[in-house]
Amino acid sequence: MRFTSGQHLDGVLEREFTLDGVPGILWTAGSASAPAPLILLGHPGGLRRMYPRLAARARHSVTEGFAAATIELPWAGDRPRSGAAEEARAALHNALRAGEPVTGEIVDRLVLPLLDQAVPEWQSALDALLSLPGITGPAGYSGGVISIGVRLAAADPRIAAALLFAGSYVPRAVFEEARQVTIPLLVLLQWDDEGNDRQMALDLFGALGSTEKTLHANLGGHTGVPQFEADDATRFFARHLK
Amino acid sequence: MRFTSGQHLDGVLEREFTLDGVPGILWTAGSASAPAPLILLGHPGGLRRMYPRLAARARHSVTEGFAAATIELPWAGDRPRSGAAEEARAALHNALRAGEPVTGEIVDRLVLPLLDQAVPEWQSALDALLSLPGITGPAGYSGGVISIGVRLAAADPRIAAALLFAGSYVPRAVFEEARQVTIPLLVLLQWDDEGNDRQMALDLFGALGSTEKTLHANLGGHTGVPQFEADDATRFFARHLK
Numbered sequence: 441m442r443f444t445s446g447q448h449l450d451g452v453l454e455r456e457f458t459l460d461g462v463p464g465i466l467w468t469a470g471s472a473s474a475p476a477p478l479i480l481l482g483h484p485g486g487l488r489r490m491y492p493r494l495a496a497r498a499r500h501s502v503t504e505g506f507a508a509a510t511i512e513l514p515w516a517g518d519r520p521r522s523g524a525a526e527e528a529r530a531a532l533h534n535a536l537r538a539g540e541p542v543t544g545e546i547v548d549r550l551v552l553p554l555l556d557q558a559v560p561e562w563q564s565a566l567d568a569l570l571s572l573p574g575i576t577g578p579a580g581y582s583g584g585v586i587s588i589g590v591r592l593a594a595a596d597p598r599i600a601a602a603l604l605f606a607g608s609y610v611p612r613a614v615f616e617e618a619r620q621v622t623i624p625l626l627v628l629l630q631w632d633d634e635g636n637d638r639q640m641a642l643d644l645f646g647a648l649g650s651t652e653k654t655l656h657a658n659l660g661g662h663t664g665v666p667q668f669e670a671d672d673a674t675r676f677f678a679r680h681l682k
Numbered sequence: 683m684r685f686t687s688g689q690h691l692d693g694v695l696e697r698e699f700t701l702d703g704v705p706g707i708l709w710t711a712g713s714a715s716a717p718a719p720l721i722l723l724g725h726p727g728g729l730r731r732m733y734p735r736l737a738a739r740a741r742h743s744v745t746e747g748f749a750a751a752t753i754e755l756p757w758a759g760d761r762p763r764s765g766a767a768e769e770a771r772a773a774l775h776n777a778l779r780a781g782e783p784v785t786g787e788i789v790d791r792l793v794l795p796l797l798d799q800a801v802p803e804w805q806s807a808l809d810a811l812l813s814l815p816g817i818t819g820p821a822g823y824s825g826g827v828i829s830i831g832v833r834l835a836a837a838d839p840r841i842a843a844a845l846l847f848a849g850s851y852v853p854r855a856v857f858e859e860a861r862q863v864t865i866p867l868l869v870l871l872q873w874d875d876e877g878n879d880r881q882m883a884l885d886l887f888g889a890l891g892s893t894e895k896t897l898h899a900n901l902g903g904h905t906g907v908p909q910f911e912a913d914d915a916t917r918f919f920a921r922h923l924k
Binding site: 631642645646650651652653654655656657658659666668671672675679 | 873884887888892893894895896897898899900901908910913914917921
């Protein structure tokens with residue numbers, strides 16, 4: 441892990457890094473403080489495009505006593521493209537534009553290769569981040585891609601709680617992994633998410649194996665998550681990571 | 683409105699009252715303080731049986747700067763019985779016990795007469811409570827019976843926010859009233875509620891006309907609402923009543 445830049449903003453230290461060619465950003469308290477539990481910030485890919493929202497979520501987390509970090513997704517942002525991934529994304533957009541059903545085959549082509557590539561990268565990031573001074577486990581995962589969050593939560597015992605944003609299609613195979621998840625969960629659903637299937641999200645919530653799981657559904661589209669959910673998220677992680 | 687008893691407990695003044703023959707309980711701050719917004723506490727009927735949980739909810743509300751009050755439901759607790767209501771309840775229990783579907787006809791017989799009797803009583807209670815010193819509008823409704831909350835929220839402009847507990851069957855006619863509701867809502871659903879229909883609750887959430895509405899679904903049965911939802915409820919009412 442190599443830090444490539446750093447800046448202080450309103451008491452928060454923001455550092456860009458690369459790890460085996462994967463760019464990422466780490467946010468920590470700007471001044472010396474007790475070791476902070478880590479929250480991994482999930483997103484749909486494209487760190488530059490997502491930066492304003494990610495930085496806002498990260499600063500909120502740091503203010504509440506956490507460290508926050510994220511990495512770029514495979515084939516997104518400045519990382520090398522994948523022809524197969526772009527074809528799968530085009531197939532999804534074509535189906536949505538034509539008002540046709542999003543088939544399981546499209547979802548599998550879109551998400552399964554992403555999972556196989558991304559989840560080990562998030563785990564490598566966890567290795568590196570948790571070895572830094574000032575950052576401590578357990579860690580949380582917060583955001584989308586929900587399938588990444590599910591697989592991480594099922595596979596990596598360092599993830600002790602997860603906020604899963606139900607804003608993307610989920611392969612059937614991931615429903616099986618969902619049954620293996622046992623950590624406390626907060627699932628966020630936008631009721632009128634234009635890039636999601638509400639019933640599928642409700643079914644996934646039902647399938648998750650955790651005995652402590654809460655669904656927060658709010659009216660509105662994909663990007664319309666109300667501001668008060670940020671406070672709820674902080675309290676959720678405070679209950680389980682501190 | 684006539685107060686029949688009063689006691690101070692941990693800084694909370696609890697007073698029983700009767701209003702036109704309807705028993706009720708009012709909880710306010712034990713010492714002089716600024717006028718407090720009122721939260722009406724809904725429940726399934728049977729004040730004595732429900733008292734421990736109602737009193738806990740009320741004390742939490744008073745501690746957070748609200749007044750709280752509740753009244754007995756028609757044909758429940760110490761109030762005169764209704765043969766028709768008992769027959770309808772028996773029909774519901776028989777259907778559930780036999781694993782048969784709960785028909786709309788059973789739900790209508792059970793809930794519609796209750797609504798017609800109860801909602802004007804809650805409105806009379808609002809008249810009396812809001813005229814007391816130390817209590818101010820706007821008011822909130824918090825709890826079940828969800829159909830009572832929906833009709834009150836649709837019909838009475840003094841109700842400015844409502845937490846609706848989706849823990850009972852809802853007549854189809856109430857879905858129409860739900861579309862008229864425009865105030866901010868927090869809907870609580872227990873995912874495995876044994877006395878409820880999950881899909882009906884989700885449909886009702888969808889039907890509610892409010893542009894600010896949030897669903898909190900938690901794993902577990904009817905009485906298993908997690909403790910942290912009490913804090914969420916307080917923050918919800920603080921956002922909208924203060």
